[in-house]
Amino acid sequence: MEYNITRKERDCIVALHENSGFPIRLFNIADILKIKAPTAFELIKRLESKNIISKTNGVISLTPYGNSIYSEIIMAHRTLELILTKSGVNSDMACEQIEKIDYLMDDASVQKLFKSLGQPQTCPHGKPVKLS
Amino acid sequence: MEYNITRKERDCIVALHENSGFPIRLFNIADILKIKAPTAFELIKRLESKNIISKTNGVISLTPYGNSIYSEIIMAHRTLELILTKSGVNSDMACEQIEKIDYLMDDASVQKLFKSLGQPQTCPHGKPVKLS
DNA sequence: AAATATTTTAGTATTATACTAATATTATGG
DNA sequence: CCATAATATTAGTATAATACTAAAATATTT
Structure with a gap:
């Protein structure tokens, strides 16, 4: 996009x-x-x-x-959030961190990260990673 | 810092x-x-x-x-580069991507990511991840 | 010293952000 | 239906980061 x-x-x-x-x-x-x-x-x-x-x-x-931009942002956000929290970063910290960068990520890269995480359904807050 | x-x-x-x-x-x-x-x-x-x-x-x-800022940037850069390339992102792609965000990362988060990767010595290009 | 290289100043422009103060518009209650 | 209140818009100003051209000032090097 x-x-x-x-x-x-x-x-x-x-x-x-x-x-x-x-x-x-x-x-x-x-x-x-x-x-x-x-x-x-x-x-x-x-x-x-x-x-x-x-x-x-x-x-x-x-x-x-x-809406399509929102989906990309939120997918990047939650994917990165998963990666950070998995490494032990507090989830509020992670969220704050990632707000600064989620809208800058290339979607193709995020898709690959997402796949390598095993296509998780939800982020650390229980919200869906992939929309639409 | x-x-x-x-x-x-x-x-x-x-x-x-x-x-x-x-x-x-x-x-x-x-x-x-x-x-x-x-x-x-x-x-x-x-x-x-x-x-x-x-x-x-x-x-x-x-x-x-x-110099200390440079170290943080480059550590963030190579740590993220490892994460992206591990997921199958082409390393030039990853590099280009990460230049946009490495200087925005919080060092504490990067340190945790680095540890969870097993404290790797080198990035995909063979350069040291951790300086100084 | 003249010519060349490098830096600095001056002036202008754009984009994003943000504000105050004032005006216009729209909605709502009486 | 009109006055008041709520919302939106315009006008004007400001700052930070980015970027340029043209010109002037400094250095450096023949």
Whole structure:
């Protein structure tokens, strides 16, 4: 898929997916990411222009492309999380660590790591590794 | 040690160490990193102000602090490289991948990964994993 | 000293991030 | 339906990292 995003964009994508239970608006993003509305506005504008999110009546959601990026991020995240925790890294530590890099990983490499781990179903928190 | 550097700063640090056989000057850095002299000048100024490099008669070298950062980067790099190549990722691919993240890794996590790999002496290219 | 090499300054640009203050828009309660 | 409150947007500013060109300053070397 080959996407190119920044850390804040990554956090926004993840926040959108993880809060998909209710309608997310600009001010929710601002709250979750702890940024002011105009900063969120800019971020959202950028993600819209990249076709990663879309807005309908102020409600923001991931596009199919955005969703596919989320899947790659989360797969990388949980795969790496497994590797780190297996080595004895505390799982909160691991999570914090990996947030910095999961969106930078190449999917092909992550797939290979995943296979070499025996295609595990869940991450250390019990969440599914592979989505969709 | 807890350092905070950017990708270009990382590349500069690595270039300095890997070319330590001869005196490296600003124009060498510019050549190696494929940037123009004024851009290199800025980069070098930043690294000097962070106490990572120092200049003597135009010859640039890593400070002890800079060297310790290099060691952490390279340990992270080779440890991750081993993990990826073990999973079947081509070693050039792995290297390219890991350059993007090695300088972002927390050293404590890397140490644990390294131990869980059995404290290997060398990376896939035969270079030492652990320096100093 | 002249020519060449190298460094530095000055000025500009872009992208991502972030803020305040003000304005506009939309929704809601009365 | 209108006033208030809630949300979103615009305008303006700022910083850090990256990068460039053109010009000036320094060194170095014939």
